[in-house]
Amino acid sequence: MFPSSTLKLRDELARGERSSREVTEHCLARIEEQADLGAFVHVAENAMEAAAAADAAHARGEIGRLHGLPTAFKDLNEVAGMPTTYGTAAMPTTVAERDHSLVARLRSEGVVILGKTQVPEFGLSSYSENLVAAPSRNPLDPTRSSGGSSGGQAAAIAAGMIPLGPGSDGGGSVRIPAAACGLVGLKPSLGRIPSDVLDGYNDPMGAPKLAVSGPLAHDALDAALLLDAMRGKDHYLPLLQGSYPERLSDLKIGYSTHSPFEPVYEISLAPEARDAFTQGLERLGQRHRVEPADLHYAEDYPETFAAVWTNGLKHVPVSDDSLLGELARDFRGRAADRSLEQSLQAGSRLKQIAADFVRQWSAFDVVATPAMASIPPSIGHYTQSTADVDYMLQCQYAPYTSMVNVASVAAITIPVGHSKEGLPMSIQLISPRSDEGLLLALAAQIQL
Structure with a gap:
């Protein structure tokens, strides 16, 4: 039986009390036993060999921050020797010749890579369903979604297939599946993970780069452990292991249920989401000053965000649009019809909106919102009608996440309760000053 804490498991591996082969064998068995969840789209054939190599390196005294720990990567990241589908049937599946920079970073820390996990097509959606593999299902209720785009990762962690794992977040893609599966999900600020900004901080149209990498884990300490490994620098775990979480008090926390999507969509909270939000605020209020935040968001946010979010689709080298x-097909067509001038204008406007977000949020140390507006939807919920309905349903389920990516700041989702069906419900905390340590410490306080 393994400890529920990945940090404890890591330490047991480091002390030689467990072998990587033992842990990897256990995780591979869990993957096989729970294949019906659809979390994995490819399982590494050489995982046990990699675990044996990790044990041999340990015997030589070569120990990384995550040495011997099994993990997986989204099917958006290239892993040398493994196929990458990007969740689409419209491009040929290729076997990667080299690791993505984040994969290489974590491989250098000693992880054992068990395979690739399910994603939506090109990572576009808040649900991990596509046309190339079975959908990723929620381990807590397999009729429901595990979220997206890091849905396979979240399902794998929540089901015990891997102890923790990296995700990526371009509009909520770490926080949405974390909330759906009862995990801590951290979206770091842009640039906190060096591999995210190898080609700069803006997209080609001048908009803030939306996607960043972030940890998915069972608790704040495990998230800090993975965040440090993703950065290659010890900081957040020592911070949390010290007295900081206990000393942290009297923050000014503003709360709001206002969403920037309200100008175009009806945004409403299910009773479970409202109850969880209240529970989270009550826990925060035991140590901090919690007060309502009067926030006003730009009326043109929905159309501006959608233009920037989908613009890159027109450059994807798709072999057959009909596949x-x-x-993806609908929004790729709209992106292709958008002129260069329109794309540049959208990028410039989104930077203005981002500055206004940060200006308003900076009246507080932290801004609290609900994580999601309801329990996770059923498999197939989004794809029953048109692309516009699909997108609307996503915005209605996750109305508070994309604005954080636009603002380039940090945010975290933390489980705080359960619905009557036993599904986890979470709260989201935003740091306008991009203080990931503060957010992790608050998560530690809430989870006590």
Whole structure:
């Protein structure tokens, strides 16, 4: 039986009390036993060999921050020797010749890579369903979604297939599946993970780069452990292991249920989401000053965000548009019809909106919102109608996440309760000053 804490498991591996082969064998068995969840789209054939190599390196005294720990990567990241589908049937599946920079970073810390996990097509959606593999299902209720785009990762962690794992977040893609599966999900600020900004901080149209990498884990300490490994620098775990979480008090926390999508969509909280939000605020209020935040968001945010979010689709080297899912095909067509001037204007406008977000949020140390507006939707919920309905349903389920990516700041989702069906419900905390340590410490306080 393994400890529920990945940090404890890591320490047991470091002390030689467990072998990587033992842990890897256990995780591979869990993957096989729970294949019906659809979390994995490819399982590494050489995982036990990699675990044996990790044990041999340990015997030589070569120990990384995550030495011998099994993990996996989204099917958006290239892993040398493994196929990459990007969740699409419209591009040929290729076997990667080299690791993505984040994969290489974590491989250098001693992880054992068990395979690739399910994603939506091109990572576009808040649900991990596509046309190339079975959907990723929620381990807590397999009729429901595990979220997206890091849905396979979250399902794998929540089901005990891997102890923790990196995700990526371009509009909520770490925080949405974390909330769906009862995990801590951290979206770091842009640039906190060096591999995210190898080609700069803006997209080609001048908009803030939306996607960053972030940890998915069972608790704040495990998230800090993975965050340090992703950065290659010890900082957040020592911070949390010290007295900081206990000393942290009297923050000014503003709360709001206002969403920037309200100008175009009806945004409403299910009773479970509202109850969880209240529970989270009550826990925060035991140590901090919690007060309502009067926030006013730009009326043109929905259309501006959508333009920037989908703009890159027109450059994807698709071999056959007819093999795309409806959402990707529809939004790729709209992106292709958008002129260069319109794209540049959208990028410039989104930077203005981002500055206004940060200005308003900076009246507080932290801004609290609900994580999601309801329990996770059922498999197939989003794809029953048109691309526009699909997108609307996503915005209604996750109305508070994309604005954080636009603002380039840090945010975290933390489980705080359960619905009557036993599904986890979470709160989101935003740091306008991009203080990931503060957010992790608050998560530690809430989870006590």
